[in-house]
Amino acid sequence: MKSLRRLFTRLSNSVARHEQEERLREEIAEHIALQTDANLRAGLSPAEARRQAMLKFGGVEAMKQDYRAERGLLLTPRVAIVNEQFARHYWPNADPVGKHIRIDNAAGVQLEIVGVAPTIKYQNTRERPMDMVYVPLAQHPLSRMTLMVRSRDDPLQLIQPLKDIVRTLDANLPMFETRPYEDLYLNNAVRGPQIAVDLVGAMGAAGLVLTIAGLYGLVAYNVSRRTREIGIRMALGARPSSVLRLVMGKGLVLVGIGTIFGLIMGFGVERAMNAMLFDAGYVDLVAYLIVVPSLLAATMLAAYIPARRASHISPTEALRYE
Amino acid sequence: MAPKQKTDVLQGTLALMVLKTLDVLGSLHGYGVARRIEQISGGLLSVNQGTLYPVLLKLEQEGAISSEWGASENNRRARYYRLTREGRKQLQVETHDWEQTAAIIARFFKANAEDLT
Numbered sequence A: 001m002k003s004l005r006r007l008f009t010r011l012s013n014s015v016a017r018h019e020q021e022e023r024l025r026e027e028i029a030e031h032i033a034l035q036t037d038a039n040l041r042a043g044l045s046p047a048e049a050r051r052q053a054m055l056k057f058g059g060v061e062a063m064k065q066d067y068r069a070e071r072g073l074l075l076t077p078r079v080a081i082v083n084e085q086f087a088r089h090y091w092p093n094a095d096p097v098g099k100h101i102r103i104d105n106a107a108g109v110q111l112e113i114v115g116v117a118p119t120i121k122y123q124n125t126r127e128r129p130m131d132m133v134y135v136p137l138a139q140h141p142l143s144r145m146t147l148m149v150r151s152r153d154d155p156l157q158l159i160q161p162l163k164d165i166v167r168t169l170d171a172n173l174p175m176f177e178t179r180p181y182e183d184l185y186l187n188n189a190v191r192g193p194q195i196a197v198d199l200v201g202a203m204g205a206a207g208l209v210l211t212i213a214g215l216y217g218l219v220a221y222n223v224s225r226r227t228r229e230i231g232i233r234m235a236l237g238a239r240p241s242s243v244l245r246l247v248m249g250k251g252l253v254l255v256g257i258g259t260i261f262g263l264i265m266g267f268g269v270e271r272a273m274n275a276m277l278f279d280a281g282y283v284d285l286v287a288y289l290i291v292v293p294s295l296l297a298a299t300m301l302a303a304y305i306p307a308r309r310a311s312h313i314s315p316t317e318a319l320r321y322e
Numbered sequence B: 001m002a003p004k005q006k007t008d009v010l011q012g013t014l015a016l017m018v019l020k021t022l023d024v025l026g027s028l029h030g031y032g033v034a035r036r037i038e039q040i041s042g043g044l045l046s047v048n049q050g051t052l053y054p055v056l057l058k059l060e061q062e063g064a065i066s067s068e069w070g071a072s073e074n075n076r077r078a079r080y081y082r083l084t085r086e087g088r089k090q091l092q093v094e095t096h097d098w099e100q101t102a103a104i105i106a107r108f109f110k111a112n113a114e115d116l117t
Helices: A002-011 A017-041 A046-057 A060-073 A084-090 A155-169 A181-225 A227-235 A240-276 A285-312 A315-320 B004-025 B030-041 B049-062 B085-116
Strands: A079-083 A100-102 A110-117 B065-071 B077-083
Touching (some): A017 A046, A017 A060, A017 B030, A060 B049, A181 A240, A181 A285, B004 B049, B004 B065, B004 B085, B077 B085
Antiparallel strands (some): A100 A110
16 A cells, blocks of 8 residues: 555655655754754764664655655545536535535545546446546555556557566555556447347347248238239239239238338337447438338238239139139 | 554554654654653654654644644754644544553453463
8 A cells, every 4th residue: 555655656746845855854854963962962972973863763765755655645635526427416506616525424534526527437338327536546545556557659568667667666566457448448338238239230130031031921922812813803804013013002001011110119229229328329220221121122022923923824724723 | 674564553553652742742843752752662663763754744634733843952943743623632532442442452362361271
């Protein structure tokens, strides 16, 4: 924990640093001077008195490090930044900046809200907006933390130098799960939903194939059942084209009704999906452009082939059918 | 140098000693606090008096003590620390906690000894 604080101290830069360093330097000097005086009174030689005093004070550099770490730990007042969701949740009609909160529990440290951050997705892309409080690491040291490093070059090249820096701070501090941000993003935001979407897509494609097959079978069967009727119509002088129009019209009415229902439900499902997925708020025109015409084509084909056959056979043969 | 795990415990104990010292003696500079703790604790700070300063800073940042420049015994500038009202409250709470913990540990050790015989 201490080494993490140290890491933070090293990374951050305090404005009051110089003044504080001066104060500490003066305090140390006076402390050693007072001890030296005491040693002199005890009868030591001036050189020995000073040497003993410094020895008693202990390692100045190690102490200074602790001191600096401690200073980095508390920027008064204790502050926090909340997200918009938090602000709306607790102060629907007021500005949260300047308000005070306690985290952990009622006896926790009081924090002053100094800013509002946008609400984002924190863990995955499907989560609902949630309350979030940001606190400075310097005021809330953690025993483990994630260090995010931006790089203009290949981030993988940075891993070893970073590990070296951490090792110089504390050789016992393990550093693990070093990976580029793209990986993290893909895992947490893209891959999971992508699998679900692919699955739904595959089921949709299978559904479409089944529908085409079923529709084709149904229409073709219906028309072929009317072979006898068609034969009579032909015998009475109907032309093949009007017979075709008759049976195909019926098929198209069927598909038309189905398409209207399908579109209504499709838009409904799409809205539900978009609500679930991140950044998918558009109507998938391609899907409609594939599904609707292919169903129409299948129906027309299903009606056309038997109707054509029926309209081309001789009336006597048609009448003998069945 | 003391091992790392020890430092946190030591710091907590030191902080309590600092508060008590300032409670008893009023305003005092770092050296004075160190001497007092050394006298009473019998050597806790005999080598590393310097470790006191991060603790003083911590307490000051927490608002338990305040500090200002003053003249030392030898008429040089020294930083004097004093207990704040919040620090006095903190001392009461921590004294109570400490006594409770100590009592529990004492009972624990005693019970253990009896069980073994």
